[in-house]
Amino acid sequence: MRYLRAALMGVLGLFVSGWVDTAVTLVILAALLVVIRKAPDAHLGFVLAGALALQLLVITYRAARPPRA
Amino acid sequence: MSTALVSFAAAFIGSLVESVEALTIVLAVGLTRGWRAPLYGTVAALAALVAAVVGFGTLMSDRVPEKTLKVVVGTLLLLFGLRWLRKAILRAAGVIAMHDEAEEFTETVGRLGAGRSRPRTDWTAFGTAFQGVFLEGVEVAFIVVAVGSSERNLPAAAVGGVVAMAAVAAAGLVVRRPLARIPENTLKYIVGLLLTSLGTFWAAEGAGASWPGDVASLLVLIAFWIAASRLAIVLARSRRSPLRPSGRAA
Numbered sequence: 631m632r633y634l635r636a637a638l639m640g641v642l643g644l645f646v647s648g649w650v651d652t653a654v655t656l657v658i659l660a661a662l663l664v665v666i667r668k669a670p671d672a673h674l675g676f677v678l679a680g681a682l683a684l685q686l687l688v689i690t691y692r693a694a695r696p697p698r699a
Numbered sequence: 700m701s702t703a704l705v706s707f708a709a710a711f712i713g714s715l716v717e718s719v720e721a722l723t724i725v726l727a728v729g730l731t732r733g734w735r736a737p738l739y740g741t742v743a744a745l746a747a748l749v750a751a752v753v754g755f756g757t758l759m760s761d762r763v764p765e766k767t768l769k770v771v772v773g774t775l776l777l778l779f780g781l782r783w784l785r786k787a788i789l790r791a792a793g794v795i796a797m798h799d800e801a802e803e804f805t806e807t808v809g810r811l812g813a814g815r816s817r818p819r820t821d822w823t824a825f826g827t828a829f830q831g832v833f834l835e836g837v838e839v840a841f842i843v844v845a846v847g848s849s850e851r852n853l854p855a856a857a858v859g860g861v862v863a864m865a866a867v868a869a870a871g872l873v874v875r876r877p878l879a880r881i882p883e884n885t886l887k888y889i890v891g892l893l894l895t896s897l898g899t900f901w902a903a904e905g906a907g908a909s910w911p912g913d914v915a916s917l918l919v920l921i922a923f924w925i926a927a928s929r930l931a932i933v934l935a936r937s938r939r940s941p942l943r944p945s946g947r948a949a
Contacts, residue, residue: 640834644841645778647785652778659774663906675903675910679920682777682899683927687934689785694794694935 651689658682702897702914703855706846709893710859713842716886717835718867723800723877724831727807728824730875736821740828748836752843752857759848766905772849773902779841780894787888788928792935797884800877839864842894849901892928896920 646652662678721741728737759768789795811827839860847856870878900910900917910916 636830636834640837641841644838645775645782647782655778655781656774659777659902663770663902666903666906666908670907671909673909673911675899675908675916676919676923678903679899679923682781682895683924686781686785686788686927687931690788690792690794690931690935691938693785693789694792694938696938 648689651685654685655682658685702846702849702917703852705893705897705917706852706856707859709846709890709897710839710843710856711863712886712893713890714839714860714863715867715881716883716890717839718864719800719878719881719883720798720803721832721835722867722871723804724807724835725828726871726875726877727804728811728828728831731808731811732821732824736824737828740825741832743825744829744832744836747833748840751837752840755840756844756848756853756857759844760851760853766907769849769901769905771905772845773898773900773905775841776845776894776898777902778898779838779845780891780896780898783887783891784895784924784928787884787891788931788935790884791888791932792939794935794939800879800881800883804877842890846894846897849897888928892921892924895924899924 658681659678662674662681666674666678725737725741728740759772763771786795790797807827811823843853843856843860847853867878896917899920904910912919
């Protein structure tokens with residue numbers, strides 16, 4: 631049971647680095663995938679990449695913040 | 700360049716990194732508590748992983764419609780790839796410590812206690828090896844199934860994963876100590892780039908997007924993610940706090 635729980639948490643941990651960050655990624659993805667469905671020829675895939683890259687910049691910049699005194 | 704090549708590369712490099720980490724655990728267990736139990740644990744974990752890859756890979760390739768599969772796999776690859784990329788960026792910026800196989804080895808040896816008496820069936824050794832190989836292998840299994848099933852490239856991805864694993868096992872047999880010289884953090888960064896690029900490509904394609912130049916866009920995406928991650932490293936470095944432990948490696 632212990633190993634099963636560890637395995638389950640391990641699998642979950644593959645996709646979740648932080649619940650809020652993961653939720654934001656999913657919201658960005660869902661929103662843009664809906665827009666892409668409506669305008670498939672507008673090359674919106676690059677907009678998706680841009681939005682996710684912006685999120686990555688924010689996440690890593692925030693993580694590098696020095697601890698408050 | 701085709702998605703098969705990128706799938707092979709992602710599975711090969713991902714498997715290389717994770718196999719090095721699994722090898723460290725098995726070596727630590729074997730050298731401190733004898734080889735039989737950790738080898739059984741390793742074989743059991745590998746059998747479970749092969750069953751998972753064959754089962755999920757076949758199921759996803761045969762039963763799930765292609766567009767749905769691309770959206771689901773693309774989304775999972777993005778979450779997975781961004782997690783690896785984030786960690787690689789923070790390591791490169793000096794925010795979290797680099798993963799160190801020698802340190803991991805010493806820690807596992809200390810935890811298992813070299814001099815303690817052992818029962819005939821050493822379940823601790825079996826369980827430690829099984830858990831280590833299984834948890835590291837789950838990431839490889841996911842990469843193989845995800846990058847393999849979406850474009851029907853399962854054989855290419857599986858070969859990439861198995862070849863890397865065999866190479867690491869052979870190297871481990873020869874040197875009998877952790878492979879600390881393998882540039883794990885750089886390799887993880889490359890895998891993160893490949894998976895994030897593939898994830899972006901497939902998620903959008905599954906939703907119906909057309910990519911200019913089709914698969915050639917994948918190269919543009921890889922270049923884009925390299926540029927974005929380099930920028931992230933520069934920004935994080937400029938704001939860096941003192942080093943903190945990285946916790947469990949990605």
